[in-house]
Amino acid sequence: MDLKFSDEENQFRAEVRGFLDKELPPAYARKVADGIYLTKEEQEDWHAILHRRGWLAYNWPVAFGGTGWGPVKTHIFDEELARADAPKVLAFNFKMLAPVLMKFGSRDQCDHWLPRMLEGKDWWCQGYSEPGAGSDLAALRTTAIRDGDDYIVNGQKTWTTLGQYANMIFCLVRTGFDCKPQSGISFLLIDMATPGVDLRPIRTLDGGHEINEVFFTDVRVPASNLVGVENEGWTYAKYLLTYERTGIAMVGASQKKLDRLKRLFAEKAPDMAPTESGLLAARIARVEIDLLNMSTTNLRVLKAAADGEAPGAESSMLKILGSEIHQELDSLMRRTVGSRARLDRSQQQAPPGVAHAAAVYFNNRKLSIYGGSNEIQKNIISKMILGL
Amino acid sequence: MEFKHSEERQMLIDMLARYLQNDYPLQARNIAAESDAGFSDAQWRSFCDLGIAGAFFDEDQGGFGGSAFDIVAVFEQLGRALVVEPLLDCGLLPGQLFAAAGETGHLADVIGGVRRFAVALPEGDKTACHATRTDLGWTLTGTCAQVSFATATDAVLVTARTGAEAADMTLFLVPVDAPGLSLVRFGTFDGGSVADLGFEGVQLGDDHRIGPAHGAAPLVANARAWGTVAICAEALGIMETIKAMTLDYLRTRSQFGTTIGRFQALQHRMAQVLLEIEQARSAVINAAAAMDQPEEQRDRMISAAKYTVGRIGTLVTEESIQLHGGIGMTWEYELGHFAKRLMMIDHSFGDMDHHLARFMALRAS
Numbered sequence: 001m002d003l004k005f006s007d008e009e010n011q012f013r014a015e016v017r018g019f020l021d022k023e024l025p026p027a028y029a030r031k032v033a034d035g036i037y038l039t040k041e042e043q044e045d046w047h048a049i050l051h052r053r054g055w056l057a058y059n060w061p062v063a064f065g066g067t068g069w070g071p072v073k074t075h076i077f078d079e080e081l082a083r084a085d086a087p088k089v090l091a092f093n094f095k096m097l098a099p100v101l102m103k104f105g106s107r108d109q110c111d112h113w114l115p116r117m118l119e120g121k122d123w124w125c126q127g128y129s130e131p132g133a134g135s136d137l138a139a140l141r142t143t144a145i146r147d148g149d150d151y152i153v154n155g156q157k158t159w160t161t162l163g164q165y166a167n168m169i170f171c172l173v174r175t176g177f178d179c180k181p182q183s184g185i186s187f188l189l190i191d192m193a194t195p196g197v198d199l200r201p202i203r204t205l206d207g208g209h210e211i212n213e214v215f216f217t218d219v220r221v222p223a224s225n226l227v228g229v230e231n232e233g234w235t236y237a238k239y240l241l242t243y244e245r246t247g248i249a250m251v252g253a254s255q256k257k258l259d260r261l262k263r264l265f266a267e268k269a270p271d272m273a274p275t276e277s278g279l280l281a282a283r284i285a286r287v288e289i290d291l292l293n294m295s296t297t298n299l300r301v302l303k304a305a306a307d308g309e310a311p312g313a314e315s316s317m318l319k320i321l322g323s324e325i326h327q328e329l330d331s332l333m334r335r336t337v338g339s340r341a342r343l344d345r346s347q348q349q350a351p352p353g354v355a356h357a358a359a360v361y362f363n364n365r366k367l368s369i370y371g372g373s374n375e376i377q378k379n380i381i382s383k384m385i386l387g388l
Numbered sequence: 389m390e391f392k393h394s395e396e397r398q399m400l401i402d403m404l405a406r407y408l409q410n411d412y413p414l415q416a417r418n419i420a421a422e423s424d425a426g427f428s429d430a431q432w433r434s435f436c437d438l439g440i441a442g443a444f445f446d447e448d449q450g451g452f453g454g455s456a457f458d459i460v461a462v463f464e465q466l467g468r469a470l471v472v473e474p475l476l477d478c479g480l481l482p483g484q485l486f487a488a489a490g491e492t493g494h495l496a497d498v499i500g501g502v503r504r505f506a507v508a509l510p511e512g513d514k515t516a517c518h519a520t521r522t523d524l525g526w527t528l529t530g531t532c533a534q535v536s537f538a539t540a541t542d543a544v545l546v547t548a549r550t551g552a553e554a555a556d557m558t559l560f561l562v563p564v565d566a567p568g569l570s571l572v573r574f575g576t577f578d579g580g581s582v583a584d585l586g587f588e589g590v591q592l593g594d595d596h597r598i599g600p601a602h603g604a605a606p607l608v609a610n611a612r613a614w615g616t617v618a619i620c621a622e623a624l625g626i627m628e629t630i631k632a633m634t635l636d637y638l639r640t641r642s643q644f645g646t647t648i649g650r651f652q653a654l655q656h657r658m659a660q661v662l663l664e665i666e667q668a669r670s671a672v673i674n675a676a677a678a679m680d681q682p683e684e685q686r687d688r689m690i691s692a693a694k695y696t697v698g699r700i701g702t703l704v705t706e707e708s709i710q711l712h713g714g715i716g717m718t719w720e721y722e723l724g725h726f727a728k729r730l731m732m733i734d735h736s737f738g739d740m741d742h743h744l745a746r747f748m749a750l751r752a753s
Binding site (some may be wrong): 001002005006009072285288289293297299303313320377386387 | 389390391392393394457635638639649652655656658659660662663666667668669670671673674676677689692695696744745747748
């Protein structure tokens with residue numbers, strides 16, 4: 001039993017911190033602190049900065065141009081990114097599509113698409129959810145019908161995050177019909193510039209434009225863009241869900257938010273009635289303890305992953321805990337800001353991470369909905385543990 | 389970073405788990421817990437023969453363990469089997485006090501189970517027992533409330549106020565048959581017993597003083613820290629047993645023509661319980677890892693753990709009874725006995741509100 005990082009790991013942390021001190025543009029950090037997305041150009045610039053250091057595809061094996069770090073170093077890197085308010089790398093490219101290609105894609109697909117991600121040539125978005133297929137993802141109805149060397153795709157995807165910046169979309173499509181819904185799904189890569197692809201923005205309740213709908217009308221996709229085997233796409237999509245064990249708990253981001261919250265509270269508490277500040281302080285202390293506990297739960301899971309132990313229900317647990325703790329922090333931040341949280345985004349002059357508290361609070365309600373809602377995560381835990 | 393136990397500690401855990409599995413039936417435990425002593429003397433002897441208390445102390449102190457993780461590993465196992473024998477109250481606590489006071493003879497008696505000692509820690513920072521200097525030694529007057537298992541011991545380690553300030557406290561070893569000492573015994577809700585102690589001019593020689601005069605406060609704080617970590621680990625063990633029982637019930641109990649574990653309303657409650665118990669385990673690990681940290685950091689993590697165990701213990705207690713339904717309400721079924729102990733642990737060493745407030749008062753480093 002030993003919770004300490006090794007000397008080598010601590011040295012690595014210092015190296016990452018030094019790099020971020022020097023290379024992270026302050027304007028990007030400010031946006032991240034305030035929960036504002038970078039523009040496409042800014043995000044691509046950030047990718048280029050990381051790529052020059054060899055840390056863009058930091059979760060990839062060396063063979064594909066990654067770092068080969070294990071789960072522990074990856075976790076340290078994530079923590080340091082969060083601590084510095086550094087933008088994350090585009091998850092759709094590096095954490096979602098790339099691992100699927102490496103595991104199930106052809107040699108040609110890997111050779112073609114992975115270097116393009118490193119060089120900043122493609123921005124991928126995800127085409128999973130549909131209007132009739134949210135939590136029940138296997139009910140998806142976007143079809144891909146084989147026609148010679150092509151598939152013809154028809155249907156609609158939704159909640160497509162940052163689709164407005166993307167030139168490529170990886171989709172789950174229906175290729176099998178007279179079978180169990182899960183058995184007729186394929187994993188297909190589609191160029192957004194193909195005729196018949198139409199993207200429309202969805203405005204979210206915080207006023208932002210982050211998500212979109214994508215319509216497919218007789219879209220012709222080369223069959224060489226099929227990943228793996230036809231009708232095996234469900235397996236590939238599930239692979240990601242169980243093996244994405246690091247980062248899902250948002251430990252670094254929550255720690256950063258807690259630090260900010262405590263600083264703001266310390267400034268405001270002297271002006272509050274003692275009973276009121278006492279109540280708020282207790283709420284903050286409760287979530288601080290929850291976070292202390294979860295940080296260690298996360299390390300336990302990381303260590304198990306580093307030791308090569310098979311995953312169980314841990315990612316589902318961490319997803320639930322991580323999202324609920326982060327949402328509670330957003331809620332407490334909003335309440336600590338107080339009546340000024342009512343002001344519109346544009347009117348707010350506030351220190352980093354404090355402006356837009358209401359918008360961030362509402363935007364982050366998504367955390368317990370996306371990536372498999374927390375209720376779906378509980379279904380997964382129950383299935384694994386109860387075996388019913 | 390390593391979250392596995394060393395090979396040696398794992399052997400200790402396995403040995404203890406095997407003993408408890410084979411030789412610690414709950415029915416016998418419940419009968420003993422309701423008895424006058426509040427536990428079984430024969431079982432106490434067995435634990436002494438197994439050398440369990442030796443795991444609480446290092447080799448220099450006459451034991452074979454002594455790290456925080458040795459202690460939490462043992463108490464988790466004791467919790468799993470709902471052990472009522474006072475390995476905490478009459479083992480770890482007096483042992484820590486004797487060790488810190490350099491009383492090697494008494495410590496050896498604790499580890500070997502030669503004599504049994506109870507401990508009367510001050511309630512909060514204050515004690516209602518006063519000791520004044522006499523020509524021959526000391527005179528004790530006042531009271532100590534709810535001293536665990538005092539009537540079943542040879543002597544009680546009493547914290548008495550000996551100076552002008554509340555923190556001026558001194559430890560005394562008071563034989564239970566000392567003239568002027570009265571003990572009023574109470575059974576406790578979770579099994580076991582406590583006694584209220586009254587001191588009416590109890591005369592003690594100075595050789596009954598344990599540790600420096602007026603110097604008990606740091607010894608008491610240290611013992612309380614160890615006791616709190618240990619009881620958190622005990623609570624964790626109890627939660628693990630309750631979890632196993634409840635999962636088993638959900639898998640086997642049939643209603644509406646199917647096992648009730650198929651109902652999502654119950655599944656989601658159980659999933660929440662499962663992930664919270666993992667949080668409690670992390671809290672215990674954090675507290676154990678902080679035992680060698682500076683006092684303020686150590687106490688902050690202990691309070692985080694005790695608060696966590698209180699909060700999650702309440703959830704586990706209430707949800708497990710609800711998920712069992714009527715059978716969970718009976719004396720005969722095993723669950724209730726575990727649930728009662730788990731809930732009463734929140735009433736020991738400060739409850740969750742006490743520790744949340746203490747966590748808030750102690751500054752993070």
